[in-house]
Amino acid sequence: MLKVTPARKIIEGEPVVVIQNGKIDEEAMARQRFNYDDLLMLLREKGIFNIEDVENAIFERNGELSVQRKSQLNPVTPSDLNLSTQYQGLPTTVIQDGVLIENRLKEISLSKDWLYKKLQAEHGVKTIDEVSIAQLDTNGNLYVDIKNANPENKPDVDIP
Structure with missing residues (x-):
């Protein structure tokens, strides 16, 4: 299966875009038997409680949801502001x-x-x-x- 991509896609499936450019693809969700309750739950697991905050979301083969937030909603990091930070190890x-x-x-x-x-x-x-x-x-x-x-x-x- 490592060498035969078409067979791998049939057996294992492939990732499916369920939100693209901020728009939900209802047909893609239906093909995956993926409902709105599942979508909302997986978004909450990613810390997203408002669908409007999502630019793109991909339903992965393993059942996970990969999410890209809208760029204007990404948090500012210290490196964005050229600030140095202290070491923060594990508790x-x-x-x-x-x-x-x-x-x-x-x-x-x-x-x-x-x-x-x-x-x-x-x-x-x-x-x-x-x-x-x-x-x-x-x-x-x-x-x-x-x-x-x-x-x-x-x-x-x-x-x-």
């Missing part, structure tokens, strides 16, 4: 499912005592098992998610 997970990961604390040269004090002072945590996950970023900021905590200002959103 270190120090608690997961209420379990302290001691070797990670050692890797970043911090003590359990430091972590306990920070959890209590900044997040009101009394015991480690209250924490679903805690991560320390490269700037020293500690993200903590408390188990069964109710999200504040929970919006009422009707998702199609």
Whole structure:
């Protein structure tokens, strides 16, 4: 199949453009048995909640949607403004499912005592098992998610 392109297209299928130049191709969607609910879901997975923001979208053979936003909606990057940025590495997970990961604390040269004090002072945590996950970023900021905590200002959103 690697060498015979027509056979590969028949067996595996080929990518199909479902939005081109901002216009939805209903016929292409129908040929793929691809409905609007599927399109909206896949767009939301890409962080796009308004179809008007899409220049082109391609329904790939693997069921994914490749999306090109309209160029005027692309976010500005620091390099666009000739700005330098600080290093931003990966955060270190120090608690997961209420379990302290001691070797990670050692890797970043911090003590359990430091972590306990920070959890209590900044997040009101009394015991480690209250924490679903805690991560320390490269700037020293500690993200903590408390188990069964109710999200504040929970919006009422009707998702199609």
